[in-house]
Amino acid sequence: MPLLAARDLHLALPDRSARPLFGRPPLTPILKGIDLVLEPGESLGIVGESGSGKTSLGHALLRLLEPTGGTLLFEGRDITHLPEPQLRPLREGMQFIFQDPLSSLNPRHRVEDILAQPLLAFLRVKTRKEARIRARELLERVHLPAAFATRYPHELSGGQRQRVGIARAIALKPRVIVADEIVSGLDVSTQAQILLLLKELKREDALIFISHDLSVVRVLCDRVLVLQQGAVVEQGPCGQIFARPQHPYTRALLSAIPLPDPETGWIDRDDLPVEVRP
């Protein structure tokens, strides 16, 4: 059974540019008939130019936004319009990692409390003490020193913060993680370390990796889906799409980015610091 499946998924949002004096603003279509299937353990890249609907699709797939048409199945269950109280127990199985960890991590909380919060909220631990022990285990999984537990988000580097974001996302052992542009804004070697970490973790969970950087999708993902103006123009195994893109839009996206040779295995480089090697 697929982990996640979208059939003819549509999403329309209120048009922010139109502000009528009375009544609701008109809806503007954002996603137009998306079909996709995500199998357990699989990683799917979502690519497309800015404004093509990648983030909106990620939000819709995890029901952070409610679709306005079509069907969304999570582990075979129809969650398209499932109300929040019924959705809540499923939420621990689906996690979203945001692009900017500084704005998604509470600046007034120490790292250990940030990591303890989902564990306590979903009753995975009984006491605060137990939660703090688990928080340190999570730091270890993302290769951060246990001493970071008592730091605040602003006391970490961008890459370290993103590791905390990943640690928080994996705390509840989700079935699927959506990572939205999580390496943009980091320098190339930090990017490689974060990608290496994701590669290591994705063996257990299914991953949806949103990126405008096709070279990154190519090394990390099994399959790729290309979005243009809210619709899928092409999807399939990375090897196939990158070797023989069928759609002119995909070809244009590919030609815009110098791709490293995937055979060189640049992500598995051994010149990375020891603590981030698998």
Ligand SMILES: Nc1ncnc2c1ncn2[C@@H]1O[C@H](COP(=O)(O)OP(=O)(O)OP(=O)(O)O)[C@@H](O)[C@H]1O
């Ligand atoms: N809350 C909203 N209300 C109305 N329109 C929105 C909303 N959020 C996004 N949009 C519009 O939906 C379209 C898709 O936006 P989205 O953020 O999903 O694109 P994206 O592919 O993630 O872009 P980027 O690469 O810049 O992050 C855009 O035209 C955007 O203006």
Ligand SMILES: [Mg+2]
């Ligand atoms: Mg986006």
